[in-house]
Amino acid sequence: MRNNKAILFVFTVLLMLFHISLANASHTPVKFEVDKNYPPFSYTSDGRIYGFAIDLANLVFEPDKFKLELSSDEWSQVYKKLVEGKIDATAPVAIIEERKEEVYFSKPIFTRHVGLYTQKGFSGNISLKNLKDFKVGVMKADYTETYLKEKLGVKRYYTYPTVEDLIFALIDGNIEAALMSQEVANYFLIKNNLSDRTQLKIKNIFTVKSAFAVNKKRPELVSYINQRLDYLINKGIFDELYCNYFSTYSPEYYEKKNRQILLSALYLLIIILFATSVIIFVMTRINRGLERGKQAYEKYAQLLAENANAIVLTLNLKGEIIYFNKFAEQITGYKSEEVVGKKWVDIFIPSHRREYIENLFKRIAEVKILNDHENEIVTKNGDIRWILWNNTLIESSYLNEPLIISTGLDITQIKRTQQLLEESYEEIEQTNQELINTLEILNKQSEMLQEEKEKYKFLVENVSDCIWEIDFNEKKIEFYGRLKDQFDIDVIKSKNDFSAWLEFFHEDDRSTVFKKLQDAILLHEEKVEFESRIRDKHGNWRWISSHVQILYNEEGKPEKIIAVNIDWTAKKEYEHRIEYIAYYDTLTGLPNRKLFEERLESLIEKAEAEKTQGAVVLIDIDNFKDINDLYGHEAGDEYLIAVTKKVLEYLNSIKLDTFFARVGGDEFAVILDGLAKKEEVIEVCTKLLGIFESEIYIQKIEGCIFTSASIGVSFYPDDGKSVKEIFRNVDMALSSAKENGKNDFQIFMPFMLMKNFKKIEIEKSLKKAIEADQFELYYQPVINLRNMEIHSVEALLRWHLPGKGIISPLEFIPVAEESGLIVRIGEMVIEKAFSDLKEWENKGIDYLHIAINLSTRQFKTKFFEKMVQKQIERYGVNPQKISFEITETGAVENFDVSLKILSFLCQLGIKFLIDDFGTGYSSLIYLRRLPIGGVKIDRSFISEIELSKESRAIVEGIILMAHKLDLKVIAEGVETKRELEILKEIGCDFAQGYLFSKPVPKTEIEKLLIERKIFV
Structure with missing residues (x-):
């Protein structure tokens, strides 16, 4: 069977390679490495790489063309690898001249600003000129180091591998100033609540553009990256990503966003011109009947001038x-x-800008059209307002001299708030409709109308979108605007039937469009809006948003339909993408938790109404984190995709109505609806457990992964009539399955709810206990087996609950772990233990060492090592007399983090012991790499050492291996003299247990400490 699988695998690989060679395409590998600690651009957490640079790289390198191989390292190593060709690309990299000789750069993707930071309240007279007189720090091999050394002439300075190290060096007082990127520094300071500890002393010292950097052996990547960047920027995807990372931390982002808002404002101005274009067009038609429309034209021109929601100027040269x-x-x-007859610059332009504006008029005379120009003007009351101008030179005008037609949009408020811009859009849209309505009341003489026509036709020569007009009297349709060139309007115009314009629309939209217009005419409504699809000349369907005005005659019959059509395609694509992300898991393609809950809510209501029943099955992959830690997240992702496919195949094969979703990182959920009997769920759960137990081949590691799953089940509507209740119950059932040893399923029972309520009560009492200081430390001695003297004591926590006495740690520690209260409790234990140790030293008991248990959650808490260092300094204890006990699993979980914390504390002199050795993740290979001082053999082995040869052999083996690794061994739970004798025989170093003393309060342990010698 295995040979067949191997043959099939080889054949599949060869077939894939043959197919790829035929297609002349491959997934070209790109080695992309980033700084491992440069947030928000790049950083590592839980063994994975995150950040703006990673997300941007995933968007730039299309998965159907490139296989992106991600990695991280210290920045100096990253750049060195790039130059040497060990990696292909990285980002972001500051573009400086020295680097252009070593690597290629893409187009700039943003600008970084460099500032000088000091501690809050720093009073030194520091400046760029005297910077060499202060202790200054920079990131190692960063462009700031080059600037500090070569531009500022500072030769003595301190370098740090990461931004985090640099900032903490500043906060801790190791340096007086730090030169670094303001974007990165602000992000880190705000995110870690450290803004009140530092200040930006000198900002914007210099700016540097950043881009993708590419190894010189891969020049083809540069053009590809530039092409993809243009695409992402044009689609708005780049700005969306940039906003996610920098809108909270970067003022430069708002400057960029403001420029985009200005473009939006220009777009709104063009909409005004659309409406005006429509008016001029209709005015041309009405001009055919001047005898009955003279006064109407005059009235229209007057209203247009008075109501245009933009500045309209005519100036001579x-x-x-x-x-x-x-x-x-x-x-x-x-x-x-x-103002008429006076010079524009004399009234509205500040004196320092007048020469510039006069030169601008000359420029307009040369180029004829000058758009998107902005400048400030001074109002009558002295306020400054910003205006965005479009300028056109008309060489042949109604005054027989060249004129400049300028339209200006006030962008002052737009710069302050985008919300006001949107409100302004609504006002402009309303104004457009009102301008169209004024066509019915034009009643001026034709001579004045003609003059006004010549004025305003200059304003509407360019229209970006498409305008169509249906004339019921002449039975024809006309199209205007640049967008019309994208559509095959000649086919429509060539048909005699003017209603053929309906063929423009997608067949699924035609009836909707026709009905909306028909209903509006029947109700005598003037405005209609709708969205629809129109085919362009290339055969593609494009979404448009139509804003329609229906004009009626005096008899109430429709005469014309005029519509402004805006290309809505990009917006629709974005909405569809957002909707998919909101409701589906991007890795597996399964519905996510949000969609799952919505479906469950409707099925619960249906089950109640129809008196049926269903079940929710919650699946959690056991120890999935180990897969990610051992094989990497790519292998973990591949496993999730493969197991999803297997579960879907099974669920599609059964007769029940099912709904399968991924509701968490390693959690899946299934709805089984329309159950005939509850026993059907047992069969489904058994099959699901089998799927997760089966081997799954992973291409990434070229091998199989074996795992298991724990499952919880809750029935609806019997167990709950809301999504919240069902999820609460199924979570409790899942927890019960895990407590039973995993690889099991449990069905929710009412007693689980009571157990959960008890857990909640314990949590409430724990919070009160912390405030009331109801905890006490008991101590148990650890005996040196060479001389039978007390070597150290282990601090053990006891909780005195008023009215209930001492609560067992087995009862409250798991609750404290789950709730996170263990962190605060652990800090209290450390404080009390250090205080007691110092007190005993003062009493002359200076030989004593103390051991303190740490929970995994407490051990991995941010700044844990800093807290320990602070308490050591506070109580003045000798760190070489302190030992921390951690479990095997806790030590190797997040191995790199453990190594960093243990190394720091070991440098202070603190020792670490592995508690309950042999019962958890036993890996001496891992432990050999950690700075461990000893191991404690679990009592389960010691209790059987007299009667079981296997237990004795295990204990001997542990002692032998530990001694080979230069580790001390402590035996826990020693209760008989024979156990003690055996431990001495096989070379155990230390022991503790009831044979010597049970855990006792501080006052009782002092008596034993004074005597020191133990007799048994």
């Missing part, structure tokens, strides 16, 4: 104002008669 509309009066505070 001298800069003298010819026309000044009502909106300009509102913005500036000047009346038209106050």
Whole structure:
């Protein structure tokens, strides 16, 4: 069977390679490495790499073209590998001249700003000129080091491998100033609540553009990266990613965003021009009947000038104002008669900018059109307002001289808040509709209308989107705007039937569009809005948002339909993408927890109404973290995809209605709806356990992974009538399955709820106990077996609950672990133990060592080592007399983190012991790499050492291996003299147990400590 599998595997691989060679395409590997601690650009956590650079790289390198191999290291090593060709690319890298000779750069992706940070309240007179007189730190091999050394002339400084080390060196007073990226520093300080510990003394010392850096052996990657960056920027994906990481921490982001808002404002101005274009077009039609429409045209022109929600100016080449509309009066505070005939720069432009604006007029005369220009103006009351201008030179005008037509949008408020921009959009849209309605009341003489037509036709020569007009009287359709060129309008216009415009729309949208317009006409409504799909010239369907105005005659019959159509395709694609992310897991493609809960809620309601029943099956993969730790997250992801496929195949094969989702990192959930009897669930759970127990081949490691799962079950609506109740119950059932040794399933029972309530009560009491200091330390002596003298004591926690006496640690420690209270309790234990140790030293008991138990959660707490160091300094104890006991599993879990913490504390002199050795993750290979001082053999082995040869052999083996690794051995739970004799015979170093003393309060242990010698 295994040979067949091997042959099948080899054949599959060859087939894949043959297919790839035929297609002349491959998943080209790209080795992409980043700084392992440079948040938010890149950082590592739980063995995985995160950050802006990683997310951007995943977006840039398309998975169907490139296989991205991610890794991290200290920055100096990353850059060295890039230059040597050991990796292909990295980001972000500051673009400096020295590096251009060593690597290629992509287009810049953003700008970094460098500042000088000091401690809060630093009073030294520090500046760039005297920086060499202070203790300054920078990141090693960073562009800031180059600048400090070569530009500022500082030769003596301190380097640190990571930003975290640099900032803590500043906070701890090891350096007086730190030169670093403001984006990275602000991110780290704000995220870790350290802003009140530092200050930005000198900001924006210099800026540097950053980009992807590529090894010179891979030049083809540069053009590809640039192409992908352009695509991501144009689609708005880059800005969305940038916002996720930097909107809270980077003022430069807002500057960039403001520029985008200005473009949006320009877009809104164009919409105004759309409406005006429509008006001019209709005015042209009405001009055919001048005898009955003269006054209407005049009225229209007047209303247009008064209601246009933008500044409209006409100036001659001298800069003298010819026309000044009502909106300009509102913005500036000047009346038209106050400014017409006067020079624009003399009234509105600050003196230091006048020469620039006059040169700008000359520039307009040369280039004819000058758009997207912004500058500040001074209003009548002295306020400064920012205006975004579009300028067009009209060489042949109604005044027989060249004129400049300028339209300006006030962007002052837009710069302050995007919300006001959106409100302004609604007002502009309303104004557009009102402008169209004014067509019915035009009643001015044709001569004045013609003059106004010549003025305003200059404003509407360019329209970005598509406008279509249906004329019911002439039975035809017309199209305007640049967007119309993307659609095959000639086919529509060539047909005699003017209603053929409906063929523009997707067949699924035609009836909806027609009904909306038909209903509006029946109800005599003037405005209609809808979204639909239109095919472009390339055969692709594009989404448009249509804003329609229906014009009626005096008899109430529709005469014209005018619509402004905006390309909505990118917005729709973004909405679909967001919707998918919101409801589906991107790795497995399964529904996520949100969609699962929505489906469950509807099925519970259905079950109650129809008197049926269903079940929720919650699956948790046992020890899945070990897979990630041992084989890497890529292997873990591959396993999740493979096991998902197997579960789906099984669920699709059974007759029950099922819904399968991924509700957590290593958690899945299944809904079994319409159960005929509850016993059906037992068969399903048994099959599911079998699937998770079976071997699964993983390509990443070229081998199989074996694991198991724990399952909880809860029935609806019997166990609960809400999603919250069902999830609470199924979680308790799952916890029960794990407590039973895992690889099991448990069905929710009411007693589990009572057990959970008891856990909640214990948690409440624990919180009160912490505040009331109801905890006490008991001590048990540890005996040196060479001389039978007390060597140390182990601190053991006891809880005195008023009214109930002493609560067993077995009862409250698991609750404290789960709730996180163990961290605060652990700190109290350390404080009390250090205090007692110091007190005994003062009493002359200076030989004593003390051992303190640490929970895994407490041990991995952020800044744990700093807390221990602080308590050592507070009580003045000798760290060489302190030992911390941790479990085997806790020691190797997150191995790199453990190594860092243990190494730091060991440098202080603290020793570490592995508690309950032999019962957990027994791996002397791991333990050999950790700075461990000894191991404690679990009492389960010691209790059988007299009668069981196997137990004695195990204990002897542990002692032998430990001594080979230069580790001391402590035997726990020694209760008989014979056990003591055997331990001495096989070379055990230390022992503790009831044979010598049970755990006793501080006052009682002092008596034994004074005597020191133990007699048994």
